[in-house]
Amino acid sequence: xxxxxxxxxxxxxxxxxxxxxxxxxxxxxxxxxxxxxxxxxxxxxxxxxxxxxxxxxxxxxxxxxxxxxxxxxxxxxxxxxxxxxxxxxxxxxxxxxxxxxxxxxxxxxxxx
Amino acid sequence: xxxxxxxxxxxxxxxxxxxxxxxxxxxxxxxxxxxxxxxxxxxxxxxxxxxxxxxxxxxxxxxxxxxxxxxxxxxxxxxxxxxxxxxxxxxxxxxxxxxxxxxxxxxxxxxxx
Numbered sequence: 001x002x003x004x005x006x007x008x009x010x011x012x013x014x015x016x017x018x019x020x021x022x023x024x025x026x027x028x029x030x031x032x033x034x035x036x037x038x039x040x041x042x043x044x045x046x047x048x049x050x051x052x053x054x055x056x057x058x059x060x061x062x063x064x065x066x067x068x069x070x071x072x073x074x075x076x077x078x079x080x081x082x083x084x085x086x087x088x089x090x091x092x093x094x095x096x097x098x099x100x101x102x103x104x105x106x107x108x109x110x111x112x
Numbered sequence: 113x114x115x116x117x118x119x120x121x122x123x124x125x126x127x128x129x130x131x132x133x134x135x136x137x138x139x140x141x142x143x144x145x146x147x148x149x150x151x152x153x154x155x156x157x158x159x160x161x162x163x164x165x166x167x168x169x170x171x172x173x174x175x176x177x178x179x180x181x182x183x184x185x186x187x188x189x190x191x192x193x194x195x196x197x198x199x200x201x202x203x204x205x206x207x208x209x210x211x212x213x214x215x216x217x218x219x220x221x222x223x224x225x
Binding site: 035040041042043044045048056058059090092099100101102103104105106 | 118121143145147154155156157160200202212213214215216217218
């Protein structure tokens with residue numbers, strides 16, 4: 001089983017719909033991140049959380065919200081999806097003492 | 113906008129040749145990391161550099177952190193088909209809290225046999 005699990009892996013949704021992407025981890029890490037990946041733009045940080053009570057906006061948080069339900073769970077919501085939110089979304093975790101970020105398998109979201 | 117820039121965006125390499133990808137930041141970095149993403153996969157951590165002028169090697173991969181801690185490079189020698197993928201650098205700006213790394217746009221590497 002993967003240490004960082006994202007659900008769903010693929011999703012097609014309509015403009016204006018609310019959608020939630022979920023991430024769970026078994027690594028015991030306190031830090032969790034949501035990124036979106038677009039061709040030519042790399043990975044851009046949407047939100048990050050250093051513990052359950054600490055949530056911070058990244059560089060492109062507009063149109064997104066997050067919830068850290070537990071240390072192991074970090075969900076990303078699109079309140080009203082729009083087509084330019086079509087992208088590959090990655091969740092990642094990092095331990096407090098280590099440099100390495102561990103990524104989930106990604107969620108490919110298409111907004112039509 | 114992105115503070116960490118990577119060049120080139122694409123790199124076509126003949127198998128057996130060497131190539132280098134560069135990462136440049138507009139601000140001083142505390143450290144820099146490199147990741148590799150295989151086609152259809154997710155980014156996987158390769159290495160972290162912390163010290164000014166640091167050089168680290170992993171088999172055919174050589175990573176370097178600039179003296180001013182504003183740039184970094186990844187050099188691959190004798191490229192193999194297994195090197196295909198996108199290589200990202202991720203820098204931690206000196207004034208940002210630990211863990212808030214900024215990724216470059218990546219260098220997509222295609223290897224021709």
